[in-house]
Amino acid sequence: MSDIPDLECRALCKSYNDFQAVKDVSFSVPKGTFFSILGPSGCGKTTLLRMIAGFQEATGGDLLIKGKSMLDVPPNKRPVSMVFQHLALFPMMNIGANVGFGLRQRGVNKSDIQVQVERVLERVGLGGVAERPVDSLSGGQKQRVAIARCMVLEPDVLLLDEPLGALDLKLREHMKVELKKLQSEFNTTFVYITHDQSEALVMSDQIAVMNHGRFEQIGTAKELYYQPDTAFVAGFVGEANTHTARVESANGEALHLVTPDGLHLRGVDAGDRLAKGDRAQIFVRPEAIRLSRSVADLAGLQNTGKGRVESVLFNGANSQLILRDGANGAEMSVALPQTAEFRDLAKGDDIHFGWAPDQTRCYRQVS
Amino acid sequence: MSDIPDLECRALCKSYNDFQAVKDVSFSVPKGTFFSILGPSGCGKTTLLRMIAGFQEATGGDLLIKGKSMLDVPPNKRPVSMVFQHLALFPMMNIGANVGFGLRQRGVNKSDIQVQVERVLERVGLGGVAERPVDSLSGGQKQRVAIARCMVLEPDVLLLDEPLGALDLKLREHMKVELKKLQSEFNTTFVYITHDQSEALVMSDQIAVMNHGRFEQIGTAKELYYQPDTAFVAGFVGEANTHTARVESANGEALHLVTPDGLHLRGVDAGDRLAKGDRAQIFVRPEAIRLSRSVADLAGLQNTGKGRVESVLFNGANSQLILRDGANGAEMSVALPQTAEFRDLAKGDDIHFGWAPDQTRCYRQVS
Amino acid sequence: DTLRLLTWGGYAPDEVVAMFEAETGHTVEVTKSNNEEMIAKLRATNGGGFDLAQPSQDRVAGAQAEFGIYKPIDLSKIDTSLFIPSMMQATQINTSFEGEVYGVPHVWGTSGLVVNTAEAGGVQDYLDLCGPDVAGKVSYRLKRPTLIGFAFSMGLDPFAAYGDADAYKEVLDQVEAKLVACKSNVKTYWDGGDEIKNLLRSGEVTASMAWDTGGWQLNDDNADITFVAPKSGALGWIDTFVIPSRGRADDAAYDWINFVMRPDIAAMITNTAGNFTASQGGDAGVDDALKLKYQASFPAEAIDNIKWYPAVPAGLEALEGAALDRINAAK
Amino acid sequence: MITTIPQSTAFRWTYRAYVTLFFIYLALPLVTVCVFAFNDSVFPSLPWDGFTWDWFFGTETPRIGVFHERPILRSIVTSGVVAFWVSGLSVIVGTCNAFLFVRHDFRGKNLLYILMLLPLIIPGIILGISILVFSSSIANTLEEATGLWFDGLRPGLILVVLGQFSFITTFATLVISARLQKFDSSLEEAALNLGASKWGAIRQVTLPFLFPAMLAAAVVAVLMSFENFNTTLMLVGSDAPLTVTMFDRLKLGSTPVLNAVSLLLIVVSAVLGLLSLLLKRED
Amino acid sequence: MRSDTSKLGFILLLAPLLIWLLTLIILPHVGMFIVSLREKVGIREYETGFANYAVFFNEPLYWNTFARTAYMSITATFLTLLIGFPIAYYIAKLTRGRTKTTLFLMCLIPFWVSELVRTFGWMILLRETGVVSSFLQYAGLTSAPIEFLYNDAAIMTGLVYTSMLFMVVPLVTTLDSLDDSLIEAGYDLGGSSLSILREIVIPHAMPGIVSGCIVVFMLSLGNYLTPILLGGKDSLWFTGLIYSQFITRFNWELGSAFGFLLLGLSSLIVFLALKLSGQSLGKTMGR
Numbered sequence A, B: 001m002s003d004i005p006d007l008e009c010r011a012l013c014k015s016y017n018d019f020q021a022v023k024d025v026s027f028s029v030p031k032g033t034f035f036s037i038l039g040p041s042g043c044g045k046t047t048l049l050r051m052i053a054g055f056q057e058a059t060g061g062d063l064l065i066k067g068k069s070m071l072d073v074p075p076n077k078r079p080v081s082m083v084f085q086h087l088a089l090f091p092m093m094n095i096g097a098n099v100g101f102g103l104r105q106r107g108v109n110k111s112d113i114q115v116q117v118e119r120v121l122e123r124v125g126l127g128g129v130a131e132r133p134v135d136s137l138s139g140g141q142k143q144r145v146a147i148a149r150c151m152v153l154e155p156d157v158l159l160l161d162e163p164l165g166a167l168d169l170k171l172r173e174h175m176k177v178e179l180k181k182l183q184s185e186f187n188t189t190f191v192y193i194t195h196d197q198s199e200a201l202v203m204s205d206q207i208a209v210m211n212h213g214r215f216e217q218i219g220t221a222k223e224l225y226y227q228p229d230t231a232f233v234a235g236f237v238g239e240a241n242t243h244t245a246r247v248e249s250a251n252g253e254a255l256h257l258v259t260p261d262g263l264h265l266r267g268v269d270a271g272d273r274l275a276k277g278d279r280a281q282i283f284v285r286p287e288a289i290r291l292s293r294s295v296a297d298l299a300g301l302q303n304t305g306k307g308r309v310e311s312v313l314f315n316g317a318n319s320q321l322i323l324r325d326g327a328n329g330a331e332m333s334v335a336l337p338q339t340a341e342f343r344d345l346a347k348g349d350d351i352h353f354g355w356a357p358d359q360t361r362c363y364r365q366v367s
Numbered sequence C: 001d002t003l004r005l006l007t008w009g010g011y012a013p014d015e016v017v018a019m020f021e022a023e024t025g026h027t028v029e030v031t032k033s034n035n036e037e038m039i040a041k042l043r044a045t046n047g048g049g050f051d052l053a054q055p056s057q058d059r060v061a062g063a064q065a066e067f068g069i070y071k072p073i074d075l076s077k078i079d080t081s082l083f084i085p086s087m088m089q090a091t092q093i094n095t096s097f098e099g100e101v102y103g104v105p106h107v108w109g110t111s112g113l114v115v116n117t118a119e120a121g122g123v124q125d126y127l128d129l130c131g132p133d134v135a136g137k138v139s140y141r142l143k144r145p146t147l148i149g150f151a152f153s154m155g156l157d158p159f160a161a162y163g164d165a166d167a168y169k170e171v172l173d174q175v176e177a178k179l180v181a182c183k184s185n186v187k188t189y190w191d192g193g194d195e196i197k198n199l200l201r202s203g204e205v206t207a208s209m210a211w212d213t214g215g216w217q218l219n220d221d222n223a224d225i226t227f228v229a230p231k232s233g234a235l236g237w238i239d240t241f242v243i244p245s246r247g248r249a250d251d252a253a254y255d256w257i258n259f260v261m262r263p264d265i266a267a268m269i270t271n272t273a274g275n276f277t278a279s280q281g282g283d284a285g286v287d288d289a290l291k292l293k294y295q296a297s298f299p300a301e302a303i304d305n306i307k308w309y310p311a312v313p314a315g316l317e318a319l320e321g322a323a324l325d326r327i328n329a330a331k
Numbered sequence D: 001m002i003t004t005i006p007q008s009t010a011f012r013w014t015y016r017a018y019v020t021l022f023f024i025y026l027a028l029p030l031v032t033v034c035v036f037a038f039n040d041s042v043f044p045s046l047p048w049d050g051f052t053w054d055w056f057f058g059t060e061t062p063r064i065g066v067f068h069e070r071p072i073l074r075s076i077v078t079s080g081v082v083a084f085w086v087s088g089l090s091v092i093v094g095t096c097n098a099f100l101f102v103r104h105d106f107r108g109k110n111l112l113y114i115l116m117l118l119p120l121i122i123p124g125i126i127l128g129i130s131i132l133v134f135s136s137s138i139a140n141t142l143e144e145a146t147g148l149w150f151d152g153l154r155p156g157l158i159l160v161v162l163g164q165f166s167f168i169t170t171f172a173t174l175v176i177s178a179r180l181q182k183f184d185s186s187l188e189e190a191a192l193n194l195g196a197s198k199w200g201a202i203r204q205v206t207l208p209f210l211f212p213a214m215l216a217a218a219v220v221a222v223l224m225s226f227e228n229f230n231t232t233l234m235l236v237g238s239d240a241p242l243t244v245t246m247f248d249r250l251k252l253g254s255t256p257v258l259n260a261v262s263l264l265l266i267v268v269s270a271v272l273g274l275l276s277l278l279l280k281r282e283d
Numbered sequence E: 001m002r003s004d005t006s007k008l009g010f011i012l013l014l015a016p017l018l019i020w021l022l023t024l025i026i027l028p029h030v031g032m033f034i035v036s037l038r039e040k041v042g043i044r045e046y047e048t049g050f051a052n053y054a055v056f057f058n059e060p061l062y063w064n065t066f067a068r069t070a071y072m073s074i075t076a077t078f079l080t081l082l083i084g085f086p087i088a089y090y091i092a093k094l095t096r097g098r099t100k101t102t103l104f105l106m107c108l109i110p111f112w113v114s115e116l117v118r119t120f121g122w123m124i125l126l127r128e129t130g131v132v133s134s135f136l137q138y139a140g141l142t143s144a145p146i147e148f149l150y151n152d153a154a155i156m157t158g159l160v161y162t163s164m165l166f167m168v169v170p171l172v173t174t175l176d177s178l179d180d181s182l183i184e185a186g187y188d189l190g191g192s193s194l195s196i197l198r199e200i201v202i203p204h205a206m207p208g209i210v211s212g213c214i215v216v217f218m219l220s221l222g223n224y225l226t227p228i229l230l231g232g233k234d235s236l237w238f239t240g241l242i243y244s245q246f247i248t249r250f251n252w253e254l255g256s257a258f259g260f261l262l263l264g265l266s267s268l269i270v271f272l273a274l275k276l277s278g279q280s281l282g283k284t285m286g287r
């Protein structure tokens, strides 16, 4: 029984007239998973979520919840609940009435509703507010009411459409942690969409990266960050310096590449099976680059160079250097290590840098 | 000549009825400086900026631009220009007319206006868009038009009121770098206000931290980050773990403290001249805390402990651990080093941690 | 039943209505109006909406010919003995159309001059209203009686020209010219009886062409103001009872007619409206004061000189209307 | 220019004086009307003959107060009945229109929208006569064909109601659409998602949201109906609403009874007007 | 199935609109047009033709009145705009909070009182024995009573008064939506009050100005009470002519023709105003 996933999509498609917003998306979400869909604006996340909720009809493929196809089930009969981007709490009802709304639709009797509403409000840490108007709550509290309103119905799947988008920075940071906590307490399957990579990375068990209507990769946060399958994922998840180069020779995964300026680089093939002569796109994360005042320290790293500090973007623990590579004039951003050693680095200083081949992921260049 | 600052405020005050929004603020900004005013919402930043622009009358103090008092000069005669939070581009005019507006007011003749408008648009990288309507531009482009509109008038000081606040995350990151670049190209004095510390840290030559209408500290980004003068600055700029403790003994700057749970800590006095028995507030930055699997590695650090991993907030280069201190059950956030050594750390693992006394800044506790 | 009565101001005083309601059990709803509006309303409703109306006798046959908005009077339901026979007869003749009688008389009176003798003693005839001594203090209605009155005053005989549209047009052209020239003398054209009374009483107007009753009523408050029968003759009118073709309360209508023609009731109406009625013996109960004023305004030769309106042939009103519009538009 | 831009004192005071004069101009006629309702004279004009309540409560001719004037009381009732129907109908139709224009896309929508706005720019008197002429000719045709009477198509309350409804509906539509436009349709989706049926979502979420606007539209409709003259004048039969009765009185010469009625109208309208504003501000 | 029910819903929503527009707006105007084409040739005899329109064009009185009505209405519109704009600006931009609400409400109160009452008030004020004349005598500014009523100025006063609110309200609404920071930006860039008014405020307020002007113009053009009651002997107004054709001349045919001409005139002027200002009806009136 438990190996039937809570949610499964099979080659799901959605076209608006000529435009394909969602293309052949397939995935399945096991019970109790926090599943995020991460992608840039306009990539089709909302469309996908609304198909799952039933507000949009799929133009192809199938959609199953607990193994049952949902295609012909109207939205008010699907065992999924949705937390809307702007929460969509009913302003004309008090908090209790909001949370009890779904139960009322099911015809549950009044006293039971009251008991259940109070119980779920307590679970989200808002006991005793049932009588208050919605507007008397802070942004984060509203968020919790919206979740309570769904959870009281014990849905199989909870859908969340960028619910943190409207909050301010500090609150967003806080709610990230809180949401994850709520999910593990309720142990309900969450399908969460966002275009903010840090939200997805911090909260999710599984993340699907979506682009132009397709899923590019599904994996854990670390998989996406350290082993991105595609150039898009490598660029979208986390920061990276990119280069283009030609493959000089390939030895299994190990590649030897040459940039247009004649620089030689060593990297690893990210899975595109590059061969000699192929054009490759190369990604190196800023924190993968080591700095040193002496070349010797960087001997072990196969990719090295010397650059001049263009600017120091001081930002406490997240400071970065913008270096201009002495060899080819390319700009590079390098995470500034927290050791005091580099704290006095200033614009115009020269410095050596280098990084290991396994931090150099190479993808086939699509022109 | 060049030692007259572009902008100088002397004990500037502003009260709204009983409420003092700006209290005795004094500072001076030398020519060509990127000067930021950083503070939480409602601390009086906008009020201060609007006094400089002339939209609000000071209730005390003096305000000088290039050495001349501006108190009696109406805003349309002051040699300052302002970039408004929502830019305030004139929607009823095309881009060229927007940029040329100020010149038209000065009675410059039409063909000169056209030439100058085109020139300044090119400098901000928007050549040839003069005929287009304002709304055809993206957010970042509008930003540049707003700056061009001011810069064409060659103001002595450019004021910017959270101009990035309305942009989305990625664009904001990008514009930070861009703004700084534009400033150094035009070599004009910028006074920039923001509540986002990373904006201020990354762009500014000088930052003033404002709180409750007062300047708490003026300094470079590094000064504020590494040597905050006050507890407010320490807490507001960058992240920090805080503790409270009593001073056990003071030896010059070096302090020995005891927390309410009986934990002994070593720290440095941040300037409040704490003495034995004083209550202190202690700040430790997450990245100052070293992790190790063996106690021995941390021997040199005078503050050490052992904790259990509460959760791993994986976020690429900015990942954090939430540790629960084994000794007193306090939560602590620790920056996760980029070395592969700790990559497999998971919830429930035990780990040793420690930090140096000089990373432990202590302030007098104000109850 | 409810009797919806379309009538002139003053013809259905509250006490009379109350007495009628008490006596018959009918309810009366009174709508006050004037000739043109009565006809216009009935035309729009195609003879519905009201159960009894009171246009002047000259306005019955033409309107019936054009719009068919009245129903013939059932004389058997009327107590004819209550009426002064001569008036009854004259009215029946004037209100006949295709062999049926459409109206019976109710109130009669005249239009002439109402003058503040202290300030405008010189006003004796309609044309005197255009004299320089009363400039800006004059008022009259911009309606057909004014055209007729001025025509007589100018020595013309409009009634004689009724049969001949061209001749009548000629008369109208002359009158129009006169009234256009006179316009600067006019303070405002009045519309309703109370309006002209207010204007005279406040002194804003000192000489006017108006109904006789207004003059007599004002006389009570201000002895200087009174009705003057013009030299060229007052214009005599009789207001009638007609039954709209789609009235729904004919019985109540006949009840009302028979009720108000009772001498005692007729006297009450005379006392409020100021005009005498066609009720046989109705003047017996009228205030002596009113009778005196009547006699003062109408010496015997003035009574003989009254010009009674003949029925207006259909079509002449269009000519009059155009003339009135042009006078109104003149600067 | 705006509060934050310094202006010379002379300019500020001139501006304020102008604004003050303007509000005096606005208030003057209304205040005058109200004051003369208490003049102890049969004319609503100077001289001031002392204070009296007669024009409200008097029972003796000529000083019959509003509260004892049957025709005026009756026409107030008539106006009330008309206003009730007009506001009811126009709010219902306005709500349907709002849903249609805000929620649906269809061919000819723009044309219909312009047509819907048209009553705003048709003079009231023309609306009145066109409805009068049209309904009369229908009635004539029907009566000729059937021999029955069609009184509803002749001047009278039904036509008055229809005539006022014909343009007040536009206002109702605009007021209600404005609010519906602000409705976040995800609220309705949320209701569906929580198990409500389509109609249930509209009933429990959308209509309650629209309610303040519907009420405001109803109040506006009542006020417009009460004060309408031009359209009503052409369509009125034997039951005259208040404005028409007052107009007839005014033509016949005014007594302070008219002032008294006006005073009552001003008070009631002001109260209703304020109410509708309060409702609108909930938007 | 789902699309069937939504189709039904759509039809149910469409029906009231169509019935309303068809039976109360479109067909009556068509009917009125047909009646205007009936020429009266005798008692209860009619033919079809343009005779009624010919009457209009052949009688100077009618088209003079028509022109005068249009001219006076346009004047009233401009005056209202001129007087109302500073007021709207004051309310929208120079006041805040409570004061703003109060002033706005004060603007609205006369709007909720019937036009008849407003005009009646002016009659009491302006007549020869009225309040203004008495006040002037009392103040010694004049020795004899003065008649202020019954002239074009009185009509204009009444029209402007009656229309003011329909100008001020849309102006306040649009000016309110003008972000203060645009004005500040203009000022900051060296603009003077006048140039900001011309280049920023007025262009922004254009939809409000146009919608206010259209409403005021239509109200003036279609006004009946004000010219009749305040204009006295010079009250001539085109609606009055229509009214008298219907009421005192029983000539529905000519009256309908006049009605149609008035409708044509108003549509034409509104159309021109929209074209000249580059606005659209839906944008300005639909708000």
Ligand SMILES: Nc1ncnc2c1ncn2[C@@H]1O[C@H](COP(=O)(O)OP(=O)(O)OP(=O)(O)O)[C@@H](O)[C@H]1O
Residues within 6 Å of the ligand: A016, A019, A021, A039, A040, A041, A042, A043, A044, A045, A046, A047, A048, A195
């Ligand atoms: N009703 C529609 N008709 C046509 N195209 C549509 C419609 N709705 C969405 N689209 C298009 O489909 C694509 C995907 O839209 P969707 O709203 O799913 O994106 P998203 O990933 O949620 O973006 P965001 O992060 O901005 O919310 C977009 O290009 C959008 O323009």
Ligand SMILES: Nc1ncnc2c1ncn2[C@@H]1O[C@H](COP(=O)(O)OP(=O)(O)OP(=O)(O)O)[C@@H](O)[C@H]1O
Residues within 6 Å of the ligand: B016, B019, B021, B039, B040, B041, B042, B043, B044, B045, B046, B047, B048, B195
């Ligand atoms: N016109 C005013 N009257 C009274 N108090 C005001 C006025 N304007 C601002 N304040 C108060 O002055 C304080 C400072 O406001 P200001 O707008 O300068 O803050 P800020 O630092 O710009 O905040 P934010 O980051 O939110 O823009 C606030 O407490 C605010 O409530």
Ligand SMILES: NCCCCNCCCN
Residues within 6 Å of the ligand: C008, C009, C010, C056, C145, C193, C211, C213, C237, C239, C273
């Ligand atoms: N042309 C006929 C005038 C009829 C007047 N009836 C007047 C009644 C006045 N109370």
Ligand SMILES: [Mg+2]
Residues within 6 Å of the ligand: A045, A046, A047
């Ligand atoms: Mg989306």
Ligand SMILES: [Mg+2]
Residues within 6 Å of the ligand: B045, B046, B047
């Ligand atoms: Mg601010």
